[in-house]
Structure formats: structure tokens, C-alpha cells
Amino acid sequence: MSNVSAKEFNTVPAGNPAVESPLHWSYQQQKTAGSVNAGVTLREKPLLGHVVLRGGAIVMDEAVRQVMGMSLPAKPNSVTRDETGERSIQWISPDEWLVIVPGGEEFGLERSLRQTLGDAHVSIVNVSGGQTLLTLAGENAREVLMKTVSFDVHPLAFPVGKGVTTVFAKATVVLRCASETEWELVVRRSFADYCYRWLLDASKEYGIDTQ
Amino acid sequence: MFYIHCPYCQEHREEEEFHPRGEAHLMRPADPDNATDEEWGDYLFFRQNPRGIHHELWVHSVGCRKFFNITRNTVTYEILETYRMGEQPSITAETEKVRKEQGVQTADGGWQTIGAQPESQALNEETSS
Numbered sequence: 570m571s572n573v574s575a576k577e578f579n580t581v582p583a584g585n586p587a588v589e590s591p592l593h594w595s596y597q598q599q600k601t602a603g604s605v606n607a608g609v610t611l612r613e614k615p616l617l618g619h620v621v622l623r624g625g626a627i628v629m630d631e632a633v634r635q636v637m638g639m640s641l642p643a644k645p646n647s648v649t650r651d652e653t654g655e656r657s658i659q660w661i662s663p664d665e666w667l668v669i670v671p672g673g674e675e676f677g678l679e680r681s682l683r684q685t686l687g688d689a690h691v692s693i694v695n696v697s698g699g700q701t702l703l704t705l706a707g708e709n710a711r712e713v714l715m716k717t718v719s720f721d722v723h724p725l726a727f728p729v730g731k732g733v734t735t736v737f738a739k740a741t742v743v744l745r746c747a748s749e750t751e752w753e754l755v756v757r758r759s760f761a762d763y764c765y766r767w768l769l770d771a772s773k774e775y776g777i778d779t780q
Numbered sequence: 781m782f783y784i785h786c787p788y789c790q791e792h793r794e795e796e797e798f799h800p801r802g803e804a805h806l807m808r809p810a811d812p813d814n815a816t817d818e819e820w821g822d823y824l825f826f827r828q829n830p831r832g833i834h835h836e837l838w839v840h841s842v843g844c845r846k847f848f849n850i851t852r853n854t855v856t857y858e859i860l861e862t863y864r865m866g867e868q869p870s871i872t873a874e875t876e877k878v879r880k881e882q883g884v885q886t887a888d889g890g891w892q893t894i895g896a897q898p899e900s901q902a903l904n905e906e907t908s909s
Binding site for chain 2: 645646661662663665719720733734735736741
């Protein structure tokens, strides 16, 4: 293994340069005006801080409590959020969690987690540039998901606070039920355009409102 | 379409999310330096192909990306149990034989064992391995 002494690297360069969301190109290609009485509202929350934590649950839970003031999800396939709802931790697998924080916080979070964890056997990866978060709301949002993902999105099977990784059309998605009316989709950057256009097409019959 | 219980996610998921990875419980030769060609050949290339109970390695490739084991009946496609890596199956070809002698096949393809009265011996023999 290569001996990299500087594990930390701030992916946001100094000087506040111009940034584009993974869907920048898609917005230019797909001119969709917000339709009246749209059944589906699609929004992007671009440029958030996404961090993948891997390691032992007990060690990681202690560090996360100390740094973020919130605990790891206790149950599989669940999401914990702070009071504002801006920061969330999602269970991805028994030793993997996805943390989403407001953009710009991810580097500080990574640094303080590393300091807290010390020599513990963990991995912290900043994947902010690799994925983006879409929100799907409106009365027909669930119908759109029903024909898109293989997972059962009925409220009985998918209550608020649940989050799963599943098949989305021919891509994969991290799907979370944020509230009774709002769904969150974490999609890969390289699949963002595909997912966006799929959602536009699947929502056509209900009318879709994009920004 | 299988509906598979992932022992790590602790819930059922669609088969679409999984991928089969062959036979489970393959043991690498304990002393690789002194293993014979035959032992290596068995380990690398030779696999069971049973009619009946089979233990398979699957991966939840779209979900938690963990490997786990499935005990499956290759005749009826019935998935009898799923269990984590490192665990031993509770259902094997031997225990299944006992189960079959005691039970009858139910309409949904499963086996009823408690208070079962075989109505027809032919029904049992149809899927016997």
C-alpha cells in the first residue's frame, strides 16, 4: 500500500470558484416549465457534503456522537436526522453509513472525525463530488416511485425515517422517505442525467414541476 | 422471481438486487504450499451439482453489498433459509430428508410438517430428491 501521510484533502478549492451541480447540463437540455397543478415536484439539493463512514459500529457511534451530537441509526435501513433535518446519517450496510451535511461542512467533519477516531480501523471518504440529492414531492410522487423502484414504497413497508439502497430503473439509488409527502433520492453523478430524464418521463402523466 | 431475505438488511428484497456467486462453504486448502494438484483442482474447479438441497453463496449487490448463504432446493426452487457468512446451515440434505418423511407438500409449494398426514404418497415422491 502506498504510504499517504496526508489523508485529508479539501475537495473544495480556496477562492470560492464557480461550481456546477451534476444536473447542470440536464437543466440546459431539458427545458421544462413548471406545469400548473403538477402532481410531482422535483427539486435538487445540489452540492451537499456526502461522507461515507466505514468501520465498527461501536467505535463509529461514539465518535459520531462526540463530533455531530447525533447517534448512528440503531436499526438497519434507517436514517437519523438532527433537529433541523439538514444533517442525516443513513445505515447502508452493517459497517457502512452515509452522512449528508450542508455543503462546505464535510471537510471539517472529516477532520474532526479523524481526530476523534485516532488510530481506530476505519475509513472516511468524502464522496460529495460523486453523488447528488434529489427530492420528489407531491401527491403523485409515490406513483412515480412505484413504477421506478423495485422496493415496496407503500407507507406500511416504507415508513418515514426509512432509507434503502435499491434498483432505480436501470440504475441504483439510495431512497429515503423524508416525510409523508417528500422522498429523497441520492443518485450517482454519472447517472444523474439518466435519473432526471427518467423522472421527467415517468412524471409526465401527472404533470411535473421542476425549478 | 425470488423474494430473498437478506440476513444483513434483515428484510426481504427483490431478486433483482442480488447476484448468485456459486457454491457456498468452499474451503481453501489449509496448507497451500503442500497441497497436491488434485486438492487444488477440486478447490478451484469442481463443484457439487445436487438435485435437491444446495447451499449457495449470494451477494446483495445493490443493497448492502454483503455476501451471505442461501439454502435452496434446486428442484422446487424453494429457498429454505438464508444465513450470514461464517454460520452453518440449519437445514441440510440430511435434515431435509427427515422433514420430507414427516411432512406433506402444501399447495404453495412449501412443506407442512406439523400434524401432517400424507394424503398421497405420489405427491411426496414427485419432488423427492
